[in-house]
Amino acid sequence: MTRPTAKEIKAIADIAGVAVSNEVAERIANSIGPAFEGFASVAGTLPFDLEPATFIVVQQAANTPDKGAAQ
């Protein structure tokens, strides 16, 4: 996964219905580039059956009686 260029960002923003100038597109590219790089090792590696609700499943499994609470 590579970070999007200002040109690509301008096109994506236009499709989203919020047109941005070349200058803004350049700034966005600069701002979010590091997030793309940080996520690059995860992107494209996830197993087929994984869906967002897995988070709730894992979270609920951890929701055992509070160890910190008085019994």
Place this chain on the structure above:
Amino acid sequence: MNTEPALMSLTSVAKAIAEKRVSSREATQACLDRIAQWQPRLNAFMAIEAEAALAATDAADAALAKGDRRGALHGVPLAHKDMYYEAGKVVTCGSKIRRDFVATKTSTALQRLKDAGTIRLGSLQMAEFAYGPTGHNAHYGPVHNPWAVDRITGGSSSGSGSAVAARLTFAAMGSDTGGSIRMPAHFCGVTGLKTTYGRISRAGAMPLSQSLDTVGPLARTAEDCALLLGLMAGADAQDPTAVAGPVPDYMAAAREPIKGLTIGVPSAFYVDDLDPEVARILDETVAALKREGADIVQVELPDQRQLTASCQLVLAVEAAAFHKRWLIERPQDYGPQVLMRLQNGLAIPGVIYLEAMRWRGSALAAHLAAVAGVDAVIAPVAPVAAPTIAESDVGNSPDAESVIQRLTRFTRPINYLGLPSLSIPAGFTRGGLPVGMQLIGRSFDEAMLLRIGAAFQRVTDFHERAPKSA
């Protein structure tokens, strides 16, 4: 115990009012006196409702005289971040766009505190739409840190941090999507609880990112946070993400000793590139917990940079989606930095956003496995104490996002994982600025964090120190 009402903790003043040692009017007037003294220098309040508050105190005192105590916070005056809807009240969300917005419903968390008997002092300043970690606000001016008024409070719950620290309110609700409770708690020297995603209903709270937003308190002590959490937590038909099931007895947990508990110190990331004063205070905090009987071990956490990046991707897209209509119709009404950050979300493809959401469960599972041997993890909230308002006023400059990311790098991973984290005052720099440490727990184990935080506060006095008025 301090007998000057405004200097009491929330639990102390609630007890004093219940026992009729202090009237609601006396407690409220004490807060209003301090607000009059501090507000010109702090800019912590968005609105001050002195007359209505005092009228409400008289009703509360009269009810109590007849034996009618409404709840655990009967007659206690509070103010909250100006993003919690209260029917009939203006809720600005720190913005120009909502300068005149009048809410038609009351947020569940706020209603539960009202049901416990609280009185409204007014509303507190915040970052515009809760999207900023410093405390700057392009429309209403920056909120100032009461420990050094040329310093930031942290954000986005900037007014909450400043007002609680200066003893203008006994506690305040904040919200934490990327660090917005813990940052002000750290920079202002108060106790702040970022709750587990789903612990407290978000109904009627201004949304920023539906997958990351959490409601929580800033207060003077862990015990105060325990009291507030117990009142606000629990299922809510208006918010299906609020979990069902019994609410633990957090006050009881806060009284438990910590002997025999195991606390983990991360081996990397959270201990890298720290200001030497923050590093010293981390070491001193760990030593204090060890003296109280906790076992201290090193923990190796999964790569936190991936979590930080994921948090940024999710937050940017969801915030942009909430704001899309105004981004089209009223872009000129946003402050430059908030507009810039909302525009960031436009550039992230749907597939990338969904990958970040799909990975969340696996990332949480990996984290829980890494901390399986410990009861909590301790880490700094930020690598530095409060910067000056001037040096952190980066607006929409090209390096603004990188400055923001550096400041919030220790808080965002926790939001992505949806975990609870308690920020506690842990010391002061040699220049007199407060420094906080965060205790990070397992999902829904706020009780453990409050237990450790309260134990630490029984043997330290950082949370009791109040900034001096000039």
